Amino acid sequence: MNYDAAIETALSRLHEEGRYRTFIDVERRCGAFPRAIWRHPDGSEREITVWCGNDYLGMGQHPDVLAAMHEALDATGAGSGGTRNISGTTAYHKRLEAEIADLHGKEAALVFTSAYIANDATLSTLPRLLDGLIIYSDALNHASMIEGIRRNGGHKRVFRHNDVGHLRELLAADDPAAPKLIAFESVYSMDGDFGPIAEICDLAEEFGALTYMDEVHAVGMYGPRGGGVAEREGLMDRIDIINGTLAKAYGVMGGYIAARANLCDAIRSYAPGFIFTTSLPPAVAAGAAASVRHLKTDQGLRDRQQEQARILKTRLKGLGLPIIDHGSHIVPVHVGDPVHCKAISDMLLEDFGIYVQPINFPTVPRGTERLRFTPSPVHEGPMVDKLVHALDALWSHCALNRAEMSA
Ligand SMILES: *Cc1c(COP(=O)(O)O)cnc(C)c1O
Numbered sequence: 001m002n003y004d005a006a007i008e009t010a011l012s013r014l015h016e017e018g019r020y021r022t023f024i025d026v027e028r029r030c031g032a033f034p035r036a037i038w039r040h041p042d043g044s045e046r047e048i049t050v051w052c053g054n055d056y057l058g059m060g061q062h063p064d065v066l067a068a069m070h071e072a073l074d075a076t077g078a079g080s081g082g083t084r085n086i087s088g089t090t091a092y093h094k095r096l097e098a099e100i101a102d103l104h105g106k107e108a109a110l111v112f113t114s115a116y117i118a119n120d121a122t123l124s125t126l127p128r129l130l131d132g133l134i135i136y137s138d139a140l141n142h143a144s145m146i147e148g149i150r151r152n153g154g155h156k157r158v159f160r161h162n163d164v165g166h167l168r169e170l171l172a173a174d175d176p177a178a179p180k181l182i183a184f185e186s187v188y189s190m191d192g193d194f195g196p197i198a199e200i201c202d203l204a205e206e207f208g209a210l211t212y213m214d215e216v217h218a219v220g221m222y223g224p225r226g227g228g229v230a231e232r233e234g235l236m237d238r239i240d241i242i243n244g245t246l247a248k249a250y251g252v253m254g255g256y257i258a259a260r261a262n263l264c265d266a267i268r269s270y271a272p273g274f275i276f277t278t279s280l281p282p283a284v285a286a287g288a289a290a291s292v293r294h295l296k297t298d299q300g301l302r303d304r305q306q307e308q309a310r311i312l313k314t315r316l317k318g319l320g321l322p323i324i325d326h327g328s329h330i331v332p333v334h335v336g337d338p339v340h341c342k343a344i345s346d347m348l349l350e351d352f353g354i355y356v357q358p359i360n361f362p363t364v365p366r367g368t369e370r371l372r373f374t375p376s377p378v379h380e381g382p383m384v385d386k387l388v389h390a391l392d393a394l395w396s397h398c399a400l401n402r403a404e405m406s407a
Pocket of ligand 1: 117
């Protein structure tokens with residue numbers, strides 16, 4: 001076997017399909033978010049504004065979060081020193097889990113090193129706990145759920161995105177006695193649309209299924225205490241397992257599930273992705289807990305984020321740009337062509353110091369390539385002005401379509 005040739009073939013396949021990923025080297029400036037330093041391939045350093053980050057509320061530079069992290073770092077050192085089972089459980093981890101359980105009104109919570117791992121580990125372990133489990137999965141679920149569901153070799157049914165009629169058909173076609181679980185998201189990150197939570201809960205009740213919901217793009221941002229869309233809609237108690245991240249709106253790192261105590265206990269005891277890996281550094285757990293705690297009361301930050309999203313959408317619509325608006329905080333602008341999408345993104349960065357990563361296949365279907373903006377409370381008026389003017393100019397420059405709509 002010529003290993004090098006095989007690896008090179010795999011890489012050139014990506015180049016040919018235009019799917020090869022190049023990472024932009026950005027270093028955020030604490031205290032100056034969303035400003036960052038871009039290390040240009042030519043070796044120079046340039047100041048840019050990040051418009052595609054997932055630190056949705058700027059919590060990554062919040063004084064409460066930084067103070068908690070400094071304190072824990074000085075008190076306990078860099079890493080946790082072990083897995084949760086072998087010397088790696090600290091008061092910081094336990095406090096964080098208590099903070100999260102309280103956030104979602106659940107008996108317990110379990111923290112993982114990321115929400116990716118939380119999804120993958122939980123969904124791949126549930127079939128070992130519930131013999132014959134059938135998992136019903138929304139077609140647009142995140143890769144971390146798909147991987148978890150696929151790996152267990154259990155039964156899987158994929159329902160068309162947000163299509164509760166299709167979900168009902170699939171549920172009705174299976175053995176009424178079989179254990180079932182419906183896995184979906186509250187906010188889908190690429191279109192910024194919402195899952196039909198109440199309808200899915202109704203179906204789960206009717207067919208005796210458990211519900212598993214990824215609130216990664218909602219926690220911290222929706223609901224009066226940041227508990228997510230389920231909190232906003234008064235549905236938290238109808239979701240059996242809530243998954244969230246500490247790395248997006250909470251601005252730190254880590255992921256979790258919140259659920260009944262016995263379920264968390266079983267995942268804690270059975271999931272390899274929880275057991276056989278070093279726990280989060282105490283400083284990270286402390287920062288995440290401070291962030292969750294802070295956002296339980298800072299409704300002003302949530303309001304400002306929604307306001308920023310509304311302003312940006314209104315202004316882009318006013319220019320006739322084809323934005324996808326489902327009323328969430330995410331502002332996708334449809335380009336519909338991978339070459340244009342990349343070109344606009346390159347020009348925004350090079351000529352305007354505006355960083356927005358092009359979103360191409362396979363992250364989104366071909367023909368729906370887009371730029372995905374994430375306005376936040378730290379994106380100030382002049383930054384918005386600059387972005388709007390730059391997009392207006394580039395849309396004309398590239399002779400792209402404008403929608404037949406006005407603000
Ligand atoms: C980002 C993301 C995750 C993974 O979260 P991490 O904490 O970054 O691993 C899970 N689900 C969805 C929908 C996401 O967008």
